[in-house]
Amino acid sequence: MENRDIVIVGAGIIGLSIAWQLARRSGLKITVLEKGAGIGEGSTGASSAICRHRYTLDDMVLLARDGINAYRNWQDFTRLSDPAAEFHNEGVLWMPGDDATWADQEHERMNQIGIATEVLDSQGMAERFPALNNCTITPDTETGQEHECNDNGRNLFEVDGGYVDPVLATQDLLNASRAAGVDVRFRAAVDSVSLGGGKVSGVKLASGDEISAPLVVNAAGPWCMGLYQSVELDIGWPLDPVRIQIVYRDRPPELEGHIPITADMGGGIYFRTQNRGAQLLVGSVLEEDEEEVVSDPDQFQTETDHEFEMVKLHLLHHRLPTLSYSSRIRGYCGLYTVNRADQHPILGPTPVDGLWAANGFSGHGFKLAPAVGGMLAAAITGNASDYDPEVGMDLFSFDRQPIKIDTRSALA
Ligand SMILES: Cc1cc2nc3c(=O)[nH]c(=O)nc-3n(C[C@H](O)[C@H](O)[C@H](O)COP(=O)(O)OP(=O)(O)OC[C@H]3O[C@@H](n4cnc5c(N)ncnc54)[C@H](O)[C@@H]3O)c2cc1C
Structure with missing residues (x-):
C-alpha cells in the first residue's frame, strides 16, 4: 500500500489551495484525489468568483481581504512564471x-x-x-x-473588489502544486475513509486501491457528506x-x-x-x-x-x-x-482523529480559498508563511456554536 502524509479529497479551489499552501511551506508527501476527469467539475467550475470584502462579520471581512490579496498578487502567490488567471479589479x-x-x-x-x-x-x-x-x-x-x-x-x-476566472485559478494551483511535488490524480474517486485503532488510517478508492495516510482532508464540496457517512460521523452541521x-x-x-x-x-x-x-x-x-x-x-x-x-x-x-x-x-x-446553521464554513479537525473538514462555504468559498488554505496548512504543519490570514481557524471550528449573522443569504 502507498504511504502518504496527507490525502486531500477533491481538486476544487479549496482542495488545491490547501495542497498548494501545504507544499509551499513543507516537504510533506501530499496526494490530492479527484473523481472528475479534470478540474472545475464541482462548485468551482460554475462559480461567479466574485471577490468582495464586505461581510457582516468583521473577521470575515479580514479573511476575504487576505484571500483576495493572494488573487491580487497571483504570480507571487503561486510562484508561477506565467499564471493563466488574473485579478479583474472592476470594483x-x-x-x-x-x-x-x-x-x-x-x-x-x-x-x-x-x-x-x-x-x-x-x-x-x-x-x-x-x-x-x-x-x-x-x-x-x-x-x-x-x-x-x-x-x-x-x-x-x-x-479593490474584482473577480477571477475560477477555472484558470484552479489550473494555476494545480500547476503550482504539481511543480512543488504534490501528487494530484484525476478519475480517482474516494469510496471511503479508512479507520484503524479509532483514527484515520487512509482512504479506499472506488477502484479498490488503498492509500495509507494519518490525515485526510475532506474538500469534496457538495459531495462532502459521503465521506462523513463512510465513517458514520454524524457531523451535526446541516450542509x-x-x-x-x-x-x-x-x-x-x-x-x-x-x-x-x-x-x-x-x-x-x-x-x-x-x-x-x-x-x-x-x-x-x-x-x-x-x-x-x-x-x-x-x-x-x-x-x-x-x-x-x-x-x-x-x-x-x-x-x-x-x-x-x-x-x-x-x-x-x-x-x-x-x-444552514450559520452560512459559514466548517474548518479543521473533526471528532474522528485524523479527519479534517473544509466544507460548507455557502457561496463564499472562491474568494476565501487562498486564505483558508493558509489557515489549514499553518495548523497542520505549525509553519507560518506569507499570505497567511490574520483570523484564527477557531472561528470556524467543528465544535463552535453557530455564528450570529444578519442575513441568511449569499450576502451573509
Ligand atoms: C453558481 C455559483 C456562484 C458562486 N459565486 C461565488 C462568488 O461569486 N464568490 C465566491 O467567493 N464564491 C462563489 N461561489 C462558491 C464557490 O465557488 C465555492 O464555495 C467553491 O468553489 C467551493 O470549492 P470546493 O473546492 O470546496 O468545491 P468543489 O469545487 O465542488 O470541489 C470539490 C471537488 O471534489 C470532488 N469530489 C467530490 N467527492 C469526491 C470523492 N469521493 N472522491 C474524489 N473527488 C471527489 C468533486 O468532483 C469536486 O471537483 C459560487 C458557487 C456557485 C456554484
Whole structure:
C-alpha cells in the first residue's frame, strides 16, 4: 500500500489551495484525489468568483481581504512564471435600495477595518457609472407594474473588489502544486475513509486501491457528506448541496461605460461582466433562491428555469435601462454547499482523529480559498508563511456554536 502524509479529497479551489499552501511551506508527501476527469467539475467550475470584502462579520471581512490579496498578487502567490488567471479589479458596488443610511454606516465600518470604500450619491454614480440606474424603488416582479424611477440611491463602492476566472485559478494551483511535488490524480474517486485503532488510517478508492495516510482532508464540496457517512460521523452541521442558477447574455456595444460588479440588494440580484466585458452574468442574492437541495450532487437540473431568467433579467434591465432586450439569453446551474446553521464554513479537525473538514462555504468559498488554505496548512504543519490570514481557524471550528449573522443569504 502507498504511504502518504496527507490525502486531500477533491481538486476544487479549496482542495488545491490547501495542497498548494501545504507544499509551499513543507516537504510533506501530499496526494490530492479527484473523481472528475479534470478540474472545475464541482462548485468551482460554475462559480461567479466574485471577490468582495464586505461581510457582516468583521473577521470575515479580514479573511476575504487576505484571500483576495493572494488573487491580487497571483504570480507571487503561486510562484508561477506565467499564471493563466488574473485579478479583474472592476470594483464592487453595493446598492442598498431605499435604505439611506446603510452605505455611510458600512463605509465607516470598512474604513475602520482598513478596506477602501467610497459612498456614491447620484452625482458620483452619474460620473462613475453612467449606465447604471440609481433608483431606490424595487421593481414589482409579481405584477410587472411599472414605476417612475427616482435617482435617490446612496451606494457603497469597494475599490479593490474584482473577480477571477475560477477555472484558470484552479489550473494555476494545480500547476503550482504539481511543480512543488504534490501528487494530484484525476478519475480517482474516494469510496471511503479508512479507520484503524479509532483514527484515520487512509482512504479506499472506488477502484479498490488503498492509500495509507494519518490525515485526510475532506474538500469534496457538495459531495462532502459521503465521506462523513463512510465513517458514520454524524457531523451535526446541516450542509446542503443546493442548486444555484446563473443567467448571462451578450453585452451590446451601445451599452457604454464601466459596469462594476454590482450587488442590487433591493432587487435581490448581483451582476458582473465577463469575457473582458463582452457578456453580462446575473445571479441571485436571495435566500429563496438557495432552497433547492439536491439529493444526489451527480444528478441535478443544469438548465435554468424560465421564470428565474425572466425575473432576474427584468431586474437587470431596471439597473441598466439602455440595455436592449434583443440578445439571446443563456444560463447554467451549479451547486454549492449551504451551511444552514450559520452560512459559514466548517474548518479543521473533526471528532474522528485524523479527519479534517473544509466544507460548507455557502457561496463564499472562491474568494476565501487562498486564505483558508493558509489557515489549514499553518495548523497542520505549525509553519507560518506569507499570505497567511490574520483570523484564527477557531472561528470556524467543528465544535463552535453557530455564528450570529444578519442575513441568511449569499450576502451573509
Ligand atoms: C453558481 C455559483 C456562484 C458562486 N459565486 C461565488 C462568488 O461569486 N464568490 C465566491 O467567493 N464564491 C462563489 N461561489 C462558491 C464557490 O465557488 C465555492 O464555495 C467553491 O468553489 C467551493 O470549492 P470546493 O473546492 O470546496 O468545491 P468543489 O469545487 O465542488 O470541489 C470539490 C471537488 O471534489 C470532488 N469530489 C467530490 N467527492 C469526491 C470523492 N469521493 N472522491 C474524489 N473527488 C471527489 C468533486 O468532483 C469536486 O471537483 C459560487 C458557487 C456557485 C456554484
